[in-house]
Amino acid sequence: MIKTQKHSIAKKGASLFLLVMVLVTFLPLSFIVKAATDESIERIYDYANTLSNSEKEDLEELAASYYQDTGNNYLIVTTTTREEYDYSHSSSPEEDCEFYSEAFYDSFLEKYGNSYNNCTILTIDLSPNRYADISGQGDLKYKLDDSRCKKVSVKISSSLTAKDYTEAYSKYMQLVNRYQKIKPGINPDNIFLKIWFQLLISVIIGGITIGVMIYHSGGKMTASGQTYLDRERSSLVRRHDHYIRTHTTRTKRESNSDSSSSGGGGSSSGGSHGGSHF
Amino acid sequence: MVIQYKCPNCGADMAFSAETGMLHCESCGLDENIEKMERHQEQLETGSYRDFISETSHQTYEDDSTAQYQCKNCGAILITDKDTSATTCSFCDAPMILGDRLSGDLSPSKIIPFSITKSQAEEAFRKWCGKGLLLPNAFKKSNRLKSITGMYVPFWLYDLNTRGEIHAECTKVHTYTEGEYDVTETKYFDVYRDVNLYYNKIPVDASEKMDDDMMDKLEPYDYGNLQDFSTPYLSGYLAEKYNYTDEELFPRVEKRANQYCTDYARSTMSSYSSVNIRHKNIQIRPEDVYYTLLPVWMFCYDYEHAEHNFMMNGQTGKIVGKPPISPEKSISLFAGISILTFIILKVIMFIIGGVWV
Structure with missing residues (x-):
């Protein structure tokens, strides 16, 4: 009786300890997250007045939520x-x-301090030049290299041309957020990274496997010429392999250098850049 | 003429045992050597052939499709198919060998005796049914094996000489980079091969009833146990005589040898990236042909009001036949493999790309 009581006390103690541990582990984290959301950071500087107030608010909220997830400022x-x-x-x-x-x-x-250094910047130049530049700073300089910046700028240029700015801006955040997750040096538009392509390959492999299984369900032919060949008497009597001609084709390799240049000039730290006209 | 092997000890019927390779007497358990029984039979035949005929049993009637034989044991009249050369009496189960269908032109020169017994065959077949991933559960569970029959199927084994001349255009492709260019260099070759090949004992089934495709799939047989023909091997099994002569079946073996010869020539061109055969001239000459009986276990399986036939190589145990396929199982296996592939792809792409896209 005493033994079981002791046992249950020990059990209670253990569960209490566990509860405390969980609280200790997650409390500060939830506190930090909360702090991050409370802080008001302005991420959209619409000097050209492309957005209405409510549109701007919506986008600020979107950028804030990305910040919460990733710690990156778009x-x-x-x-x-x-x-x-x-x-x-x-x-x-x-x-x-x-x-x-x-x-x-x-x-x-x-304005906000160096702890907010991981940024991407979409710069919309609405002067007659009409140019959209995307730049990666801090860690994002590597995660979002010149070629990825260029890709994003190209992908949003049609929305910009159509003056659908909210669409362009939210698409920019979404693309930048997707690309920065993919390891540097890999083409983020690689077909193998597309879900539909992965599904297609899976279905094809499944289909072929079952097809072959059904085809072979009745047993398969295992005897071949090798089975009945008399190796001692058989021979290759004569042979020749005459070279005739060579046909050579040259294709220019797709160059990786984009028209953008890694900027830097007058600034303290140079980020990656890529842009396109719209 | 009907041949029945009687036990020298007790006079009961003897049948060939796949286990021991000897004639076995069920009633007293005696195992008797094949050659010895053959000699014993010859003595009987030379002693008083007429007596022997009347003593055992004899053919009483024959037309184009059936023949009647009389069993010596029970006196029953047995009506056989015109191709049957060995069977058992349907009344008393005594093995009966129809000697007149195994003599003269119909006399086999070689035989591979059964090495798998009936019970082994049955067990192996049940195991095989159980293993099939796509077979319906009902098929696996239901015990509807209607019959198992051991049968010696007539085959022609051809020894062939194949002389082939093959001209092909082959290429070797080499790719490399030169400055900013990807260069693909394709070298063309005029390739010629003259091969002189000998093939030993390519089997072709000579029975009308047997499905050619299934018979081909039963191969290969191990010729290490190819014996000179001797009638006692047939005792207790079904056997048939050939329906097609070796000449009639030559085109079938010719087609196979043609393919074998082309395969051989191609195997000598494996260093090329591509092979395009332009011209070939293959001459196939038969060197020898053997009328041979090969052992096959036949399974008749009842499932959903239809009979499914399966064959087993009576020497190696290889099973062929079209089993019913369960659509549900096929679909779920298809889904399973697809999902697994998808997960693997995802993991690979995660390792490469660092992201679950």
């Missing part, structure tokens, strides 16, 4: 003049756009 800045931030101008408007983006990044860090 920023958007729109301009008609490229004059909101200071940078040393260059000869090409595209390069200026990159410098502008870097200058914007510096001011963002100044």
Whole structure:
């Protein structure tokens, strides 16, 4: 009797300990998450007035939720003049756009501190140049290299041309978020990363396997010429292998270098860049 | 003429035993050597052939499709198919060998005796049914094996000489990169092969009733146990005589040898990336042909009001035949394999891409 009581007390003690452990492990975490959501960070700087107030709020919320999930800031800045931030101008408007983006990044860090350094920036230049630049900063400089930046800019350019800005911006966040998860150096549009293609391959392999099983369910032919060949007497009497000609084809390899350049010039830290006109 | 082997000890009927390779007497348990029994039979025949005929049993009637024989044991009249050369009396179960269908032109030169007994065959067949992943459960469970019959099926075994000349255009493809270019270099070759091949004992079944495709799938037989023909081997089994002569079946073996010869020539071209046969000239000459009886266990299985026939190589135990396929099982296995492949693909892509897409 005493023994069982002792046993149950020990059991209770153990479960209490477990509860405390769980609380200790998860309490600070939930506290941090909560703190992160409470902090108000402005991630959308719509100097060109492409969005209504409610649209802007919605996008801020979307960016905040991505931040909560990943700790990354997906920023958007729109301009008609490229004059909101200071940078040393260059000869090409595209390069200026990159410098502008870097200058914007510096001011963002100044405002919120270096702990918010993992950013992507969509810079929409609505001057007659009409250029969208996407840039990766901090860790995202590697996760979102020049070619991935370029891919995202190309994918949202049609929405930008149609002046469907909310669509373009949310698509940008969604794509950037998807690409940054994929290991650097891999083409994020590789067909093997597409679910429909993976499903198709699985179904084909399943189908072939069953087909072969059904075909062979009645037993298969296992005897071949080798089974009955008299090796001692058989021979290859004569043979020749005459070379006739060579046919050579050359195809130019798809080059990996995009038109974008890794910007940096006047800014403190150079990120990755890729952009396209719309 | 009906031949029945009687036990020298007790006079009961003897049958060939696949287990011992000897004639076995069920009633006193005596095992008797095949050659010895053969000699014993010859003595009987030379002693008083007429007596022997009247003593055992004899053919009484024959038309185009059936023949009547009389069993010496019980006197019953046995009506046989025109192709049957060995059977058992349907009344007293005594083994009966119809000697007149095994003599002259119909005399087999070789035989592979059964090495799998009836009970072994039955067990192996049940195991095989149980293993089939796509077979309906009802088929696996129901014990509807209607009959198992051991039968010596007539085959022609051909020794062939095959002389083949083959011209082909072959290519070797080499790819490499040169600066900014991917270069594909295809080298063309004019390839010629002259082969002189000998094939030993390619079997072709000579029975009208047997499905050619199934008979081909029963191969290969192990010729290590190929014996000179001797009638006692047939005792207790069914046997048939051939329906087609070796000449009539030559085109079938010719087709096979043709393919074998082409395969052989192609195997000497394995260093090429592609082989395109332009011209071939294959001459096939028969060197020898053996009328041979090969052992086959036949299973008749009743399932959902239909009979399914299966065959087993009586020497090696290989089973062929079209079993019923369960659609539900096929679909679930298909789904299972597809899902598994999908998961594996996902894992691979996770390792490569670092993301569950």
